[in-house]
Amino acid sequence: xxxxxxxxxxxxxxxxxxxxxxxxxxxxxxxxxxxxxxxxxxxxxxxxxxxxxxxxxxxxxxxxxxxxxxxxxxxxxxxxxxxxxxxxxxxxxxxxxxxxxxxxxxxxxxxxxxxxxxxxxxxxxxxxxxxxxxxxxxxxxxxxxxxxxxxxxxxxxxxxxxxxxxxxxxxxxxxxxxxxxxxxxxxxxxxxxxxxxxxxxxxxxxxxxxxxxxxxxxxxxxxxxxxxxxxxxxxxxxxxxxxxxxxxxxxxxxxxx
Ligand code: MG
Numbered sequence: 492x493x494x495x496x497x498x499x500x501x502x503x504x505x506x507x508x509x510x511x512x513x514x515x516x517x518x519x520x521x522x523x524x525x526x527x528x529x530x531x532x533x534x535x536x537x538x539x540x541x542x543x544x545x546x547x548x549x550x551x552x553x554x555x556x557x558x559x560x561x562x563x564x565x566x567x568x569x570x571x572x573x574x575x576x577x578x579x580x581x582x583x584x585x586x587x588x589x590x591x592x593x594x595x596x597x598x599x600x601x602x603x604x605x606x607x608x609x610x611x612x613x614x615x616x617x618x619x620x621x622x623x624x625x626x627x628x629x630x631x632x633x634x635x636x637x638x639x640x641x642x643x644x645x646x647x648x649x650x651x652x653x654x655x656x657x658x659x660x661x662x663x664x665x666x667x668x669x670x671x672x673x674x675x676x677x678x679x680x681x682x683x684x685x686x687x688x689x690x691x692x693x694x695x696x697x698x699x700x701x702x703x704x705x706x707x708x709x710x711x712x713x714x715x716x717x718x719x720x721x722x723x724x725x726x727x728x729x730x731x732x733x734x735x736x737x738x739x740x741x742x743x744x745x746x747x748x
Contacts, residue, residue, distance in 0.1 A: 538596060538669060543746060545744060551570065553568065553575070556568075557585060559582060559583035559584060568581065568730075574740070575741065583618075585725035590676075590745065592675050592748040594671070594745070599668055599670070600738060601613035602737070606736065609640065614729070614731035615633040615729045615731055616631065616633050617631045617728060620721070621724050632650075637663045643655040646659065647661050650710075652716070653716060658695075658698050660698040662696060668695070668696055669697065673693075674691050675690040677706075679720040690703055690706070691704060
């Protein structure tokens with residue numbers, strides 16, 4: 492037998508084995524009936540909260556938020572007309588509740604009269620887990636990225652200073668933008684070392700910009716990121732100190748996974 496015939500014979504014998512293994516198998520053998528997934532009533536559009544979501548901002552109040560700097564103080568950003576607007580004087584705000592793995596939807600809008608350039612033009616951020624005071628945590632950058640040049644791992648859709656977005660689907664200032672995030676929290680060994688890294692997938696205006704990436708640790712403004720053990724954590728919104736006009740949010744909801 493030459494080499495080609497040998498290969499063919501080996502293939503045929505393998506197929507024969509597979510056919511034998513399937514003998515007597517029924518279609519029902521590979522059908523799953525339980526457990527049944529829970530019924531969830533979907534929103535009218537993908538932006539609307541499904542029935543099992545927690546409304547983090549319902550358009551009326553900030554009852555579920557506190558100041559990052561002082562958890563005993565209510566978040567005092569401006570709420571009007573169903574919209575939440577950053578109060579730069581009071582600083583970052585975060586949820587009272589902590590989360591581990593989740594799906595989150597958030598809408599943000601850079602004011603039409605935005606001024607400034609680079610990182611100082613509509614800067615905010617969605618901290619996917621707030622691991623401490625100030626800007627501690629994993630920041631999904633929010634910024635005017637419509638014709639606004641800056642470092643690419645600091646533009647909208649970036650995991651700040653770690654991952655450049657796969658595309659730039661930013662809309663002009665004055666228009667609403669959406670983030671849909673799937674967050675998998677990091678896990679740690681008992682000695683505090685990383686067992687599994689944090690992972691995130693981000694859709695920006697419906698466009699995939701971060702595809703199940705493995706974060707290097709919480710956001711580090713200067714230097715290399717590194718992990719520190721933490722448990723469930725709040726969601727945080729950034730009041731950035733730039734001089735540009737404050738941006739707004741609406742329709743923030745989360746589904747714990
Ligand atoms: Mg920011």
